[in-house]
Amino acid sequence: MTRTRIFSGVKPTGHLTLGNYLGAVRRWAEEDQHRADGVFCVVDLHALTVAHDPARVRRLSRQAATILLAAGLDPDRCALFVQSHVDEHTRLAYLLECTATDGEMRRMIQYKEKAARERARGGSVRLSLLTYPALMAADILAYGTDEVPVGDDQAQHVELTRDLARRFNERYGHVFTVPRATHPPVAARVMDLQDPTAKMGKSQARSAGIVHLLDEPDAVRRKIMRAVTDGGSEVRYDREAHPGVANLLDILSAATGGRERPEELAGQFGSYGALKKDTAEAVVELLCPLRQRHAELSADPAYVDGVLRAGAERARAMARPWVDAAHRAIGLLPPV
Ligand code: AMP
Numbered sequence: 001m002t003r004t005r006i007f008s009g010v011k012p013t014g015h016l017t018l019g020n021y022l023g024a025v026r027r028w029a030e031e032d033q034h035r036a037d038g039v040f041c042v043v044d045l046h047a048l049t050v051a052h053d054p055a056r057v058r059r060l061s062r063q064a065a066t067i068l069l070a071a072g073l074d075p076d077r078c079a080l081f082v083q084s085h086v087d088e089h090t091r092l093a094y095l096l097e098c099t100a101t102d103g104e105m106r107r108m109i110q111y112k113e114k115a116a117r118e119r120a121r122g123g124s125v126r127l128s129l130l131t132y133p134a135l136m137a138a139d140i141l142a143y144g145t146d147e148v149p150v151g152d153d154q155a156q157h158v159e160l161t162r163d164l165a166r167r168f169n170e171r172y173g174h175v176f177t178v179p180r181a182t183h184p185p186v187a188a189r190v191m192d193l194q195d196p197t198a199k200m201g202k203s204q205a206r207s208a209g210i211v212h213l214l215d216e217p218d219a220v221r222r223k224i225m226r227a228v229t230d231g232g233s234e235v236r237y238d239r240e241a242h243p244g245v246a247n248l249l250d251i252l253s254a255a256t257g258g259r260e261r262p263e264e265l266a267g268q269f270g271s272y273g274a275l276k277k278d279t280a281e282a283v284v285e286l287l288c289p290l291r292q293r294h295a296e297l298s299a300d301p302a303y304v305d306g307v308l309r310a311g312a313e314r315a316r317a318m319a320r321p322w323v324d325a326a327h328r329a330i331g332l333l334p335p336v
């Protein structure tokens with residue numbers, strides 16, 4: 001019996017947020033690595049698709065890896081590594097660029113939004129921003145992945161990955177497993193506390209609406225207490241009419257382990273203030289052990305390096321047979 005294979009990743013483009021944790025990372029640590037063969041990656045190549053500062057990407061890559069360990073990823077149970085350390089990703093990405101069309105790349109929401117933002121600033125759009133989903137598909141397909149645990153915003157990219165896997169298999173013979181995305185039951189899309197119509201994203205310039213995983217407890221409290229709610233005072237779960245309140249209810253439900261649904265929690269609060277207070281305390285409590293463990297681990301960079309070195313070695317061994325098979329199938333002469 002082969003075990004279920006799970007792959008997921010996080011981009012080192014900013015400090016990790018509560019959205020990353022509730023949407024993705026927490027499940028990797030608490031569930032995925034225990035029930036399946038987990039492969040988790042700091043996808044640094046993806047951080048080069050928009051204007052970047054080399055020293056910052058380097059620093060954030062190490063920080064992201066340290067946070068993933070602090071969140072509970074166990075190097076004895078899963079492979080944890082940095083994408084650029086495993087050449088198989090780019091080796092496969094090119095074959096998938098030869099499988100995808102430019103039309104389907106241009107239809108990606110993330111590309112359309114980021115390209116528009118870049119152009120509005122008078123900047124230019126890197127070609128890699130357009131081809132990004134081919135590299136992401138390579139990340140996933142290189143491991144024969146069955147499941148991809150991600151937040152809602154990545155659903156379209158995983159759907160494209162499925163299309164590319166099927167198309168490749170139809171054209172060249174069966175090589176790839178067709179993976180599927182999995183999302184958490186609540187908080188699959190945590191919204192910005194200052195603008196609850198926008199995703200809480202780590203590369204946003206204004207941080208008042210973003211809870212970072214390493215924020216001090218007082219900063220977490222302040223941000224949540226100042227969250228934008230809306231006219232009205234009755235606490236109801238209605239994502240359309242009251243997105244700010246619904247977001248707080250989602251966060252509270254997820255932070256307290258999902259035992260009570262956001263709709264059920266709504267009835268327990270007489271005011272927005274009371275909801276904010278409980279949500280703030282729940283998030284502080286949730287993040288406290290992670291912050292402490294991060295402080296311990298960052299005092300020992302040699303340990304983190306060792307984990308990443310061993311993780312890359314394991315990942316390479318897992319990916320090579322899949323990528324070699326794809327090279328043969330598509331018509332490339334094996335090295336002689
Ligand atoms: P990224 O920050 O884009 O590298 O995302 C890493 C993972 O976190 C992906 O699985 C995303 O879907 C997830 N994620 C990012 N932001 C959020 C958010 N605001 N709510 C839920 N999940 C998120």
Ligand code: TRP
Nearest residue numbers: 007008009010011043136139140
């Ligand atoms: N595109 C993802 C994001 O922005 C990060 C990512 C890259 C990823 N490769 C992946 C996620 C493979 C899951 C699987 O969040």
